[in-house]
Amino acid sequence: MSALVQLKAVDVRFGPVAALSGIDLKLARGERLALIGANGSGKSTLLRVLNGLQKASGGSVLRDSAVRQAMVFQRPRMLRASAAANVALGLWIAGRRWKPALDEAGKALARVGLADSAGRNATSLSGGQQQRLALARAWALQPDLLLLDEPTASLDPHAKREVEKLMAQFAAAGMTLVFASHNLGQVKRLATRVIYLEQGRVLADLPVQDFFNGSLLEQASPEAELFLKGELA
Numbered sequence: 001m002s003a004l005v006q007l008k009a010v011d012v013r014f015g016p017v018a019a020l021s022g023i024d025l026k027l028a029r030g031e032r033l034a035l036i037g038a039n040g041s042g043k044s045t046l047l048r049v050l051n052g053l054q055k056a057s058g059g060s061v062l063r064d065s066a067v068r069q070a071m072v073f074q075r076p077r078m079l080r081a082s083a084a085a086n087v088a089l090g091l092w093i094a095g096r097r098w099k100p101a102l103d104e105a106g107k108a109l110a111r112v113g114l115a116d117s118a119g120r121n122a123t124s125l126s127g128g129q130q131q132r133l134a135l136a137r138a139w140a141l142q143p144d145l146l147l148l149d150e151p152t153a154s155l156d157p158h159a160k161r162e163v164e165k166l167m168a169q170f171a172a173a174g175m176t177l178v179f180a181s182h183n184l185g186q187v188k189r190l191a192t193r194v195i196y197l198e199q200g201r202v203l204a205d206l207p208v209q210d211f212f213n214g215s216l217l218e219q220a221s222p223e224a225e226l227f228l229k230g231e232l233a
Helices: 043-051 083-093 098-111 127-140 157-172 184-190 208-219 222-228
Strands: 005-014 017-027 032-036 058-063 069-072 145-149 176-180 193-198 201-207
Touching: 005 043, 017 043, 017 201, 032 043, 032 184, 043 069, 043 145, 043 176, 069 127, 083 098, 083 127, 098 127, 127 157, 157 176, 157 184, 184 208, 193 208, 201 208
Parallel strands: 032 176, 032 193, 069 145, 145 176
Antiparallel strands: 005 017, 005 058, 193 201
């Protein structure tokens, strides 16, 4: 298949609640796709479906079996171990021997600017450092597709810039990105394509330049205009 992942009429239900309804999505290699919408719109659920963590209740999810992928969460869990061990464990689970995994972990930490923190307990790192450590864990696996759920939501401005810089560098190196964000400035800086979700439905799917020039309001709802104005949580 030409797409990395393709969703056809995907529904996700949690009891009586429809988290996603009739989602059609085709993700091409090299895209930088931003998912936006108010809280509860379905962004995180869609990311989990794309990553295979959430099973669809209906429809189909087609994947290129050769594609490697990784996911970074808004609040990544840190093991009570060194930063290096946090990265190496993922590689060890993937089949590396421990010593080579530690060597690769060192390279990954250097890649995100944490080489000097390799021996520190991961739980003692700042929020921004922990998010970069989570990016190192993902990057070490050399994924073709990287999924990120609000990767800078809890960070201060400096830490946000550091994470955004790494995301841009990963994309420039050929990695496909899908990220959920409430930060419209971040979407403008990083995305090539934007999907606007509302109550589990895709109401707009546009190139980033069209999304911000008024085309969204032609396709979506009054809530979309409120969201763009920052008046919808």
